Amino acid sequence: MIRKETAPESLADFATDESGIVQAVGVEAVCFPQSEQEVCEILAEANETRTLITTSGAGTGLNGGRVAIHGGMVMATQELRTPQPRELLALQAEQFGQQYVIYIDEKRQEAYVPAGVSTELLDQMLPEELLYPPDPTEKSGFIGANIACNASGSRTFHYGASRNWVLGLRVVLPTGDIIDITHGDYTADGELRFANQSGIQYAVPLPSYQMPAGKNAAGLYARPGMDLVDLFVGSEGILGVITEVHLKLTERPDNIVGEIAFFSSEADALGFVEDLRAAAAGAMTVLSIEYFDSNSLDFMEHEVLAGKDYGAAIYTEVVGTLDELDPLIAALEANDYAADWFADSSEEELEQKEFRHSLPDEVHAYLRRHNSQAWITDFAVPAEKFPEMLQAYHAAGAALREKFPREGEHCLVFGHIGNYHLHVEFIAHNSEELAMAKQLYSELARQAIAWGGTVSAEHGVGKKTLTVDGRTMPYLELMYGKQGVIEIARTKQALDPNLILNVGNMVPRSYFKELNG
Ligand SMILES: Cc1cc2nc3c(=O)[nH]c(=O)nc-3n(C[C@H](O)[C@H](O)[C@H](O)COP(=O)(O)OP(=O)(O)OC[C@H]3O[C@@H](n4cnc5c(N)ncnc54)[C@H](O)[C@@H]3O)c2cc1C
Numbered sequence: 001m002i003r004k005e006t007a008p009e010s011l012a013d014f015a016t017d018e019s020g021i022v023q024a025v026g027v028e029a030v031c032f033p034q035s036e037q038e039v040c041e042i043l044a045e046a047n048e049t050r051t052l053i054t055t056s057g058a059g060t061g062l063n064g065g066r067v068a069i070h071g072g073m074v075m076a077t078q079e080l081r082t083p084q085p086r087e088l089l090a091l092q093a094e095q096f097g098q099q100y101v102i103y104i105d106e107k108r109q110e111a112y113v114p115a116g117v118s119t120e121l122l123d124q125m126l127p128e129e130l131l132y133p134p135d136p137t138e139k140s141g142f143i144g145a146n147i148a149c150n151a152s153g154s155r156t157f158h159y160g161a162s163r164n165w166v167l168g169l170r171v172v173l174p175t176g177d178i179i180d181i182t183h184g185d186y187t188a189d190g191e192l193r194f195a196n197q198s199g200i201q202y203a204v205p206l207p208s209y210q211m212p213a214g215k216n217a218a219g220l221y222a223r224p225g226m227d228l229v230d231l232f233v234g235s236e237g238i239l240g241v242i243t244e245v246h247l248k249l250t251e252r253p254d255n256i257v258g259e260i261a262f263f264s265s266e267a268d269a270l271g272f273v274e275d276l277r278a279a280a281a282g283a284m285t286v287l288s289i290e291y292f293d294s295n296s297l298d299f300m301e302h303e304v305l306a307g308k309d310y311g312a313a314i315y316t317e318v319v320g321t322l323d324e325l326d327p328l329i330a331a332l333e334a335n336d337y338a339a340d341w342f343a344d345s346s347e348e349e350l351e352q353k354e355f356r357h358s359l360p361d362e363v364h365a366y367l368r369r370h371n372s373q374a375w376i377t378d379f380a381v382p383a384e385k386f387p388e389m390l391q392a393y394h395a396a397g398a399a400l401r402e403k404f405p406r407e408g409e410h411c412l413v414f415g416h417i418g419n420y421h422l423h424v425e426f427i428a429h430n431s432e433e434l435a436m437a438k439q440l441y442s443e444l445a446r447q448a449i450a451w452g453g454t455v456s457a458e459h460g461v462g463k464k465t466l467t468v469d470g471r472t473m474p475y476l477e478l479m480y481g482k483q484g485v486i487e488i489a490r491t492k493q494a495l496d497p498n499l500i501l502n503v504g505n506m507v508p509r510s511y512f513k514e515l516n517g
Helices: 008-012 036-049 119-125 143-148 228-232 266-281 294-299 326-334 346-370 383-403 431-450 475-495 509-515
Strands: 003-005 027-032 053-056 072-076 089-095 098-105 110-114 166-172 178-182 191-195 201-205 241-248 256-263 285-293 312-319 339-343 373-376 411-416 421-428 465-468 471-474
Touching: 008 027, 036 053, 036 072, 036 166, 036 241, 089 119, 098 119, 110 143, 119 143, 143 241, 166 228, 178 228, 191 228, 201 475, 256 266, 256 326, 256 346, 266 285, 266 312, 266 326, 285 294, 294 312, 294 346, 294 411, 312 346, 339 346, 346 373, 346 411, 346 421, 373 431, 383 411, 383 421, 383 431, 421 431, 431 465, 431 475, 465 475, 471 475, 475 509
Parallel strands: 027 072, 053 072
Antiparallel strands: 003 027, 089 098, 098 110, 110 241, 166 178, 166 241, 191 201, 256 312, 256 339, 285 312, 285 411, 373 421, 411 421, 465 471
16 A cells, blocks of 8 residues: 555645745645555556656755645655665665665676665765765755756766766656666667567657756756666656666775865965866866855854954865875965865864855755745856856845845855856845845846856756746746757657646646647
8 A cells, every 4th residue: 555645744744845936736645655666556547547746855956846836746755665676785774764775786886776765875875985976965865866856066076967877777657667777778869769668669859959068957968869868867857757776886085185275365266276177187186176155154153264254265175195185285375375174084074064065054044044035046157157157146146235235144155166056045035135036046047048058057947937028937948948948848748648747847837738739
């Protein structure tokens, strides 16, 4: 019997996600499948009865992706277990009071992980010498959702996004059919043709738009000759429910050194970043380069910041023994650092990671305390446009502050500077401030796109929309045009003919009516 909850307090747990930008409406139940077979049953029946299903992970998403805004049923993935035993090393651990099993091929450095395992638990479960390198800041998010959003993190600078580490997937399609795919099984020739486990054939048309060359998590993946696995990575759950991921692992570096450098001026911090890039292009392994603007440092509460007034800070992780760190020390000295926090023990490394994670976490706690809302960007731009984009971020923050002078921060800028990808967190205390934050966000989005960038480099677009001349459109439309969004709808419909799964992510529901006349 599939576990199902209908009590208001159970539904309330799934009413929104960490972003709070949309709320669930008219949800009848939350179901908790424990096996892939139960996922199949739920989807087959929903497909038959035309019941909308929205897949949920841990709810840490920042775009309303797991929120059922059109009613129907939520499918929680936290109780999903491994779909089939394998003749490999089985490792067990507990999460939410339940036992989970992952399978490891130590020789090939690979893992098979059920969708509902958090990245934190995965890290704890892996043998000490092995690492799953994508490193999203939020560790409670589930691996299935991470892959559904093509999540990335600080170490994407060195290791790339989740996509680079996915070897294969098991997915239940919206019709209830299972596919078990490995990279290289199916490649596109105009469209993607493949068969499911029962031999049913699919021919899926693909979007024809050109994606930005840099880091990107906006819209379905679309490249000539692309692989079927890549279609599902970053698809935000609109094409199927991921039940198990087959991951590539790597050796865990055993001498990671963390460094947080504080600067009096932003120009010095940017100089330090450039020197780190040069060191990374040379002999030094640089895993991450992360940025904090002065507002972020003012906002954060930590003893290293007490009584200080820094202009910016850079967090980096490098690999090396103490006598291999000359390029790091030279970069610090060349850029007039004001202070630094050096971590060469795993405990201190963890403390620094917590420092980095505490910023978005503190913002969200602050918002809850003040009943306020934030509007957060996720844009990335090509390298040559980054300095102008950074100035545009600061100008946007200054404009919000000037229009609404009050105590407290209005705009924090921080994140993955190594990938030319910063988050701007606009903090709005009332609806007028929020309206202006959204306006500034839209202007910055247009600017990022005009410069060849993306509206989402890691969070995905979910249900984020903007209103232009009274018409509500998805942000994707700014990037790929209306035709591009319709093409995504067409791809979805080839796998979800009755439009039951994750409706509203990437493509608003009304666009399907247009597609189908
Ligand atoms: C403080 C903070 C820091 C963050 N830092 C990062 C970061 O560094 N990098 C980053 O990429 N993101 C970051 N995020 C965003 C978020 O953690 C990621 O998007 C994460 O992948 C979401 O995981 P989740 O389990 O919470 O998914 P949810 O929010 O529950 O769902 C996210 C999306 O995935 C879909 N989905 C969930 N499970 C499945 C499945 N099994 N099959 C198909 N679709 C599915 C959902 O329908 C939804 O569209 C951060 C969020 C917070 C709050």
